[in-house]
Amino acid sequence: MRRTNEVLKMPSPKPVKAITASIPMRDFSRSLPMALLRAREAVMRHFRPSLRAHGLTEQQWRILRALSSHGEIEVTELAAVAYLLGPSLSRILRDLEARRLIKRRLVKSDLRRNIVAITASGVKLIEAVAPSSEAIYAEIARRFGARKLADLQAMLHLLEGSLLTMPIAGDPDDDLDV
Amino acid sequence: MRRTNEVLKMPSPKPVKAITASIPMRDFSRSLPMALLRAREAVMRHFRPSLRAHGLTEQQWRILRALSSHGEIEVTELAAVAYLLGPSLSRILRDLEARRLIKRRLVKSDLRRNIVAITASGVKLIEAVAPSSEAIYAEIARRFGARKLADLQAMLHLLEGSLLTMPIAGDPDDDLDV
């Protein structure tokens, strides 16, 4: 029933190949990425309808939120804060600018750089969405438990930190035999 | 510093509007969806290179894994197991079938239904990817701690369960005043 732990307790990674040949892989429906995906979706499906009602996607919302709390910010930094890849951000910024929710300007000292800011309309939109968004968040916290929620977030950050220094197998900047 | 908890401790959702007008929204970089997204990405970036080296995306891998552990399975059930939406699944199955990694057949008693199964080539591909995948998973468990990993997964499942019965604001099947 808890075959997962048997594998996880393995201290040495050497015999993995032999093991996977005899024992089926741990049921992927219990894999960590799947658990994270399912949990995130369980949360997000409560937020999406409200955002959608205001004509926003989740990513567009993230960008507006980031801009409203950071003021003017460069595109690269915005990508880090809103946790979006460059290409996605480029497309979304083009769209948000056309909708006059953000504005951009060049950096005179380095013409490659862009500085983005939210407009008054953008702020108004945020203020329109925020109440229902906060209410949903509060209800989620109430159901799951505020303490457990804090614990969960702490563990998630810890996990992120643990993997930050883990080398990525097969990457060119690693010197291994893959 | 921990303004988040101040908001979360709110028992009644009524004064939210007034609050959000005076206090800025909790920093979204600490929001639960963001924490889940970041944690998941921290994990997945270790798996993607290996999958990619074998010509698979994460979703294609999920489907093959599901098929290898479930044998023959209907498309709808496969969508639930692999946690994919119908349209995504349709496209991916078309692709995997063209690559002869899966095969499909109609259900004679109900021609709307499809039954999908993995092919020998599909199984071979899984066996080729599994070792490095398991090794990565083991290393992640080692770094984060097997116990904490189990605890985290338990909390994630609990969160999912907590939100399962929470009504979705603004949905037609709810009888509320939105």
Add this chain to the structure above:
DNA sequence: GCAATCCGATTAACATGTTAAATGGATTTC
């Protein structure tokens, strides 16, 4: 100073997420 290189941002190309609509086959209903 200019060729090579680096770097920020965008574009390209393809895969998936997301919602709505369509298609075609079963079920129900009267």
Add this chain to the structure above:
DNA sequence: GAAATCCATTTAACATGTTAATCGGATTGC
């Protein structure tokens, strides 16, 4: 038993994820 409805799957349309390539503008090296 034909019309209406339901249902499984696919298609459509648009937004984002992901990697590679491009494009201009800065830096470096010589």
